[in-house]
Amino acid sequence: MKRAFPHPQPVSRGRGERITAAFTTVAFTLTAAFAASAFAAAVVGQPAPAFTATDLSGKPVSLADYKGKTVVLEWHNFGCPFVQKHYRSGNMQALQKKYGGEVVWLTVNSTNAGHQDYMAPAALTKALADFGAAPTRFVMDEPGTVGLAYGAKVTPHMYVIDPSGKVAYNGAIDDKRSTDVADVKTARNHVAAALDEMKAGKPVSNASNAPYGCTIKYR
Amino acid sequence: MTHPLPRHRILLAAALVLAGAFAIAAHAVPVRTEHVEAELIAERTAASPGKPATVGLRLHMDEHWHTYWKNPGDSGLPTKIQWRLPEGWTAGPIAWPHPEGQRVGPMLNYGYSDEAILLSELTPPADARPGPVTITANASWLVCKDICIPEKATLTLAFAVAEGDPPPDGAQAALFAKARAKLPATLTGWTAESAIAGNRLTLRYMPPAGTLAPASVAFFPYRENFIDHPAPQVLTRDGGGFRLEMQLVEPVAQDVKDLAGVLVAGSAWPGAANRRSVEITGPVVAALAPVQAPIAPAGNEAGSSLALALVFALAGGLLLNLMPCVFPVLGIKVMGFVRHAHGDARALWMQGAVFSAGVLVSFLALAGLLLALRAGGTELGWGFQLQSPAFVTLLAALFFLMALNLFGVFEWGGFAQSMTSNVSAKGRYADAFLAGVLATLVATPCTAPFMGAAVGFTLAQPASISLAVFAMLGVGMAVPVLALSFFPAALRKLPKPGPWMETFKQVMAFPLFATVIWLAWVLGAQVGNDAVLSLLGGLLVLAIGAWIYGRWARSESLARFVFAALFAAAGLWLAWPGPTAAPNEARAANAKSGEIAWQPWSPERLAELRAAGTPVFVDFTAAWCVTCQVNKRVALNREEVVRALADRGVVPLKADWTNHDPRITAALAQLGRNALPVYALYAPGQAQPKLLPEVLTASLVVEELSKLPAARTAANDTIR
Numbered sequence: 001m002k003r004a005f006p007h008p009q010p011v012s013r014g015r016g017e018r019i020t021a022a023f024t025t026v027a028f029t030l031t032a033a034f035a036a037s038a039f040a041a042a043v044v045g046q047p048a049p050a051f052t053a054t055d056l057s058g059k060p061v062s063l064a065d066y067k068g069k070t071v072v073l074e075w076h077n078f079g080c081p082f083v084q085k086h087y088r089s090g091n092m093q094a095l096q097k098k099y100g101g102e103v104v105w106l107t108v109n110s111t112n113a114g115h116q117d118y119m120a121p122a123a124l125t126k127a128l129a130d131f132g133a134a135p136t137r138f139v140m141d142e143p144g145t146v147g148l149a150y151g152a153k154v155t156p157h158m159y160v161i162d163p164s165g166k167v168a169y170n171g172a173i174d175d176k177r178s179t180d181v182a183d184v185k186t187a188r189n190h191v192a193a194a195l196d197e198m199k200a201g202k203p204v205s206n207a208s209n210a211p212y213g214c215t216i217k218y219r
Numbered sequence: 220m221t222h223p224l225p226r227h228r229i230l231l232a233a234a235l236v237l238a239g240a241f242a243i244a245a246h247a248v249p250v251r252t253e254h255v256e257a258e259l260i261a262e263r264t265a266a267s268p269g270k271p272a273t274v275g276l277r278l279h280m281d282e283h284w285h286t287y288w289k290n291p292g293d294s295g296l297p298t299k300i301q302w303r304l305p306e307g308w309t310a311g312p313i314a315w316p317h318p319e320g321q322r323v324g325p326m327l328n329y330g331y332s333d334e335a336i337l338l339s340e341l342t343p344p345a346d347a348r349p350g351p352v353t354i355t356a357n358a359s360w361l362v363c364k365d366i367c368i369p370e371k372a373t374l375t376l377a378f379a380v381a382e383g384d385p386p387p388d389g390a391q392a393a394l395f396a397k398a399r400a401k402l403p404a405t406l407t408g409w410t411a412e413s414a415i416a417g418n419r420l421t422l423r424y425m426p427p428a429g430t431l432a433p434a435s436v437a438f439f440p441y442r443e444n445f446i447d448h449p450a451p452q453v454l455t456r457d458g459g460g461f462r463l464e465m466q467l468v469e470p471v472a473q474d475v476k477d478l479a480g481v482l483v484a485g486s487a488w489p490g491a492a493n494r495r496s497v498e499i500t501g502p503v504v505a506a507l508a509p510v511q512a513p514i515a516p517a518g519n520e521a522g523s524s525l526a527l528a529l530v531f532a533l534a535g536g537l538l539l540n541l542m543p544c545v546f547p548v549l550g551i552k553v554m555g556f557v558r559h560a561h562g563d564a565r566a567l568w569m570q571g572a573v574f575s576a577g578v579l580v581s582f583l584a585l586a587g588l589l590l591a592l593r594a595g596g597t598e599l600g601w602g603f604q605l606q607s608p609a610f611v612t613l614l615a616a617l618f619f620l621m622a623l624n625l626f627g628v629f630e631w632g633g634f635a636q637s638m639t640s641n642v643s644a645k646g647r648y649a650d651a652f653l654a655g656v657l658a659t660l661v662a663t664p665c666t667a668p669f670m671g672a673a674v675g676f677t678l679a680q681p682a683s684i685s686l687a688v689f690a691m692l693g694v695g696m697a698v699p700v701l702a703l704s705f706f707p708a709a710l711r712k713l714p715k716p717g718p719w720m721e722t723f724k725q726v727m728a729f730p731l732f733a734t735v736i737w738l739a740w741v742l743g744a745q746v747g748n749d750a751v752l753s754l755l756g757g758l759l760v761l762a763i764g765a766w767i768y769g770r771w772a773r774s775e776s777l778a779r780f781v782f783a784a785l786f787a788a789a790g791l792w793l794a795w796p797g798p799t800a801a802p803n804e805a806r807a808a809n810a811k812s813g814e815i816a817w818q819p820w821s822p823e824r825l826a827e828l829r830a831a832g833t834p835v836f837v838d839f840t841a842a843w844c845v846t847c848q849v850n851k852r853v854a855l856n857r858e859e860v861v862r863a864l865a866d867r868g869v870v871p872l873k874a875d876w877t878n879h880d881p882r883i884t885a886a887l888a889q890l891g892r893n894a895l896p897v898y899a900l901y902a903p904g905q906a907q908p909k910l911l912p913e914v915l916t917a918s919l920v921v922e923e924l925s926k927l928p929a930a931r932t933a934a935n936d937t938i939r
Contacts, residue, residue: 043469081361081369117366153326154294171444177296179361179369208470210444214367215294218324 041151044170044207048161049149053108055137056121061106063161070103070168070198072191073159074135075147077109078127079117080155080214081179087131089184092156092173096134099195107135110147112219118142144218154213158191162198169194171209250372254281254362259354259374260336262395264388265381269345271311274376275398276300276337276358285332286360288318290441290480292448293326296361296369298337303355307344314338316401317483317496318439320448323365327449329439336398347380354378403481403498404491409460411501413478418467420446422478423507424499425460426489430907431889432460433484440480444468458511475503486826489906493832532688536695539662570651571704575697577655582693585659586686608745608796611843612754614661615738616794619758620765622731625724628762629769655697661734662696737845742796744842744877750796757794760786814856815864820874822882825901832903834869834927839887839897841876846913847896854915863924869900902927 042048048071052062063071074092077083086092096105111118119127121140128138141147150159160169169191176187194204249258256279266272278286278298287295302310316336318329341354359371379385408427413420426432436454440446450466463482479500487493623629735758743751764786771779818824820837828835838855840847854860864871876883876895887893890910898911900923911923 041469045470079366081367115365148325179296208444212296213294214363215323215326215328217365 042149042159042167042170044167044204046167047165048159048167049146051146051149053139053141053146055139056125058121061137061139063165066104067165068163070163070195071161072099072103072105072195073150073152073161074105074107075110075152075155075157075213075216076107076138077111077117077155077214077217078119078124079111082213083155085179085181086156086173086184087133089181090132091184091189093132093134095189095192099192100134100136102199103195104137105135106137106139107133108139108141108146108152110141110144110152111217112144113142114219115217117217142219144216147216147218152216154211155216156213157211157216160191160194160198160204168198168204169207170211171206172211172213177212250374252362252370252372253368254284254364255279255286255360255370255372257358257372257374259356259376260391260394261354261376261378262387262391263385265379265385266341266343266347267383267385268343268347268349268380271340271342272378273338273395274341274354274378275339275395276313276356276374277394278331278335278337278360280332280334280362283332284362284364285321285328285330286335286362287328287330288439289313289315290329290439290443291361292321292328292330294323295328295330295363295367298335298358298360300337300339301357301359302339302341303357304341305343305347305352305354307347309342311340311342314402316398317403317481319483320437320439322449325449328363329448336394336401338395338398338402343380349380349382351377351379400494401496402494403496404488404494406488406490406497409497409499411478411499412504412507413501414504414507415467415471415475418469418471420465420467420478421507422463422465422499422501423457423460424463424482424501425458428459430459430490433486433488435485436461436463436482438463438465438480438482440478442472442475442479445472445475455510462507462510477502487829487906491906493829493904528688529691532691533695536692537698539692539696540699568701568704570648571701573648573651574655574704575694575701577652578659578697579655579690579693581656581659582689582696583686586689590685608742608750611738611742611745612757612791612794612796615735615742615754616758616761616791617657618731618734618738619761622728622735623762623765625728625731627721627725627769629765630772658696659693737848738843741843741877746796753796754794757790757792759790760793761790764790815861815871817871817873820872820883820886822886825872828870828872829901829903834867834903835872835901835908836864836869836924837872837874837897837899837901837908839874839876839883839892839895839899841895843877844895850896850898850915854917854920857917860917860920860924863921867924867927869924869927900924900927 048063050063052060052064055061078087083092096107099105109119109124124138128135139146146152150157152159156173158169158171158173159167162168171190173191174184174187174189176183190206190209193206197204249256251257258277260275260277262273262275276298280286287297289297291297298313300310300313302308304310314337316331318331321328321330321332343352354376356374356376357371358374359369361367361369406426408430410425411422413422415421422438424432424436438446438452445468447466447468453464455462455464477500479498481496481498482488483496486495488495488497491497739751739754742754764783767779767786768783817838825835825837838847838851840851842848863869874880874883874886876887887897890897890899890908892910896913898913898915898920899908900911901908909923911920
């Protein structure tokens with residue numbers, strides 16, 4: 001099977017480029033050191049960080065719009081093999097459709113515009129349609145503000161926010177850490193389990209775990 | 220009629236299969252995926268029935284691409300191996316090499332770049348039949364740069380089962396050695412425990428007594444989603460060990476009973492056989508013990524027991540009397556005793572007591588000065604006064620004058636008349652006291668056996684303990700003289716006074732001249748050739764002063780004193796050394812044939828050699844250390860030693876402490892020493908060097924060297 005995601009650009013070994021690379025690394029490390037302190041986290045049991053961003057059509061999306069509702073946040077990047085696993089298998093679309101009636105499903109993309117995985121809203125709209133995806137809204141988080149506020153690390157990184165605005169789930173989509181489409185069928189879907197438990201008025205049994213996937217391509 | 224061809228073909232095919240079985244035994248063709256070259260490697264050419272055989276999955280990543288550790292950190296996926304083995308075989312888990320941290324934006328991943336060798340043990344059944352077998356591994360990994368690509372490969376290894384003990388595959392030995400060097404070691408005697416307060420986790424890792432933890436460490440936990448990977452880990456010293464404070468992911472996991480993972484040091488881990496990492500498991504406790512004051516390393520031999528240090532100090536002090544530094548002074552002292560042996564017994568022991576007091580007071584004064592200077596932040600060691608060219612010059616002038624005095628060029632006037640026949644009791648006491656002071660001053664650079672450890676121990680202790688140990692050294696040095704003064708019976712065995720005494724006195728001048736020669740050489744090593752010329756010129760002028768003073772001894776004229784004083788002053792002015800240049804750099808460089816080709820020591824050079832697995836012999840030496848010079852001549856620069864060093868591939872490094880060098884002072888402190896000589900032999904894989912005795916013999920050195928593994932072959936060298 002051919003991979004559908006892009007190849008990396010060949011790396012030039014030019015001297016100037018190396019110096020630039022060295023400077024970038026230093027600047028990057030310094031920035032990262034500062035960014036790390038700004039890298040908050042959405043902690044289970046605590047209020048979910050508020051945000052306002054734009055959707056694919058440029059309209060504002062705000063968490064406050066969905067007060068009193070259960071909200072699912074899905075971190076997304078079609079270039080990531082882990083995300084592809086859940087879209088190729090139809091797993092993510094199925095969840096969006098199954099729970100879409102009762103919860104607000106927000107798919108968030110924090111990929112920076114300079115990265116090869118970045119897709120412009122038009123291209124994304126088409127790709128989502130091709131996959132038959134059905135999120136309530138698709139949030140463009142190019143500056144990464146929302147992702148950093150939530151401490152989203154990977155794609156997919158999943159969050160569930162309960163109607164009182166508190167984080168009810170933070171972690172992986174399921175317990176089969178792989179890129180293998182075949183694993184979807186046999187995995188325990190943590191998000192579905194959390195939503196079902198919440199609906200039944202039970203506490204979420206596995207409310208926090210390590211998400212798996214590709215690192216989010218923050219700016 | 221039979222056709223010959225089919226039989227030929229069968230034979231040929233059989234031969235090919237056999238040849239193939241040997242030629243490709245335990246070898247596999249590497250598989251190239253988009254960003255990784257993967258292959259299976261086997262340590263031995265075959266496996267024995269029922270015995271585990273180590274095989275490795277070697278992943279060679281493209282530049283800038285990496286794969287992941289068992290806990291991949293904030294993202295990623297650990298490499299997986301699914302074995303397809305012959306009937307009855309079993310596969311053990313992957314032995315993970317220690318990872319490196321990989322920063323990706325605000326995240327931190329744990330993994331491998333360049334190359335990762337994942338070792339596993341495969342065990343054939345006990346009844347496995349000898350013969351070729353095929354090992355297959357379905358390996359899958361995630362390889363990432365800033366994008367990630369899941370890759371997989373089916374790898375095969377043509378392996379075999381063989382009776383007996385199959386030989387190691389020489390071609391793979393280096394790879395396996397390299398792989399093992401990256402496996403975390405399990406240390407015995409070290410304790411790990413941790414405590415959680417809020418969202419902070421503190422790991423306390425303590426070595427057994429006498430061992431020191433490495434200077435820098437990073438913790439990689441096995442458990443995922445537990446510590447906040449990119450948050451900085453804060454290291455603090457705790458006695459000989461350390462504490463590492465980390466931030467936890469919120470909400471803090473409530474079910475943490477144990478903390479397990481890998482600690483990776485910046486360089487080789489002490490006591491971990493050349494490995495950089497150790498595996499730790501320890502309970503999570505309610506609270507940790509309060510932080511101990513960071514301790515300086517205790518001496519290897521002396522340990523940290525005060526009583527033992529005192530005993531060593533006493534023994535060291537006793538032996539100091541026999542050291543070459545003290546000998547000239549000892550001679551004068553004995554002569555003084557001979558002169559007074561038949562006199563008043565009380566005066567005799569009084570003199571012994573005053574001499575002892577001189578020794579004790581000087582030892583305590585030196586210790587006090589040393590402690591005061593240390594408190595002021597100066598890096599000093601025992602014998603430090605001889606690091607000062609001015610002090611060396613003064614000492615040379617003093618010994619030179621004493622020698623001239625013994626020759627009869629002049630006689631002391633005033634207080635120090637004990638060398639002449641008519642001295643007052645007061646003068647004799649002053650002389651005895653000064654003799655004690657002098658003996659102590661010249662004794663310091665000669666560290667007697669046992670003394671190094673005692674002094675090293677003492678300087679890391681509170682002042683009261685330091686002073687007690689120094690006082691004990693003084694007692695040790697004074698005791699023989701004091702005993703002689705209390706038991707004049709022993710002295711009576713000495714010859715009666717007579718004209719021979721004048722001869723003896725003059726003979727005693729020669730060791731003093733020898734000492735002056737040595738001091739001139741020390742000065743040359745410190746500040747160069749010109750300083751030696753100035754010194755010798757100065758001594759000549761000083762000699763003129765002494766001669767004037769002696770020649771006109773009966774003159775009442777003031778001119779005698781004026782001229783003598785003028786010449787003495789001019790002599791000292793001439794002899795006075797200029798500012799210390801740095802003439803030592805080139806000195807160690809070129810060795811004559813048959814002598815050890817010393818390379819200059821530096822902490823970096825030592826670390827570099829040890830990291831490469833090269834055995835190293837470090838000679839901590841100084842021009843002013845007489846024992847060092849004696850050892851160099853009688854034990855080190857010997858053909859058998861030079862050959863043994865070469866045979867074992869030992870790199871000799873010379874740490875020259877002739878002039879003040881804080882790095883050497885620090886290195887000695889690390890070894891629990893503060894005085895010279897120190898001979899440290901670093902065997903590959905050993906965290907702590909073996910310290911050789913202060914007094915060496917060639918055979919002892921050769922014997923120690925012979926315990927090292929034989930020099931590595933050129934082929935093995937490539938694993939660096």
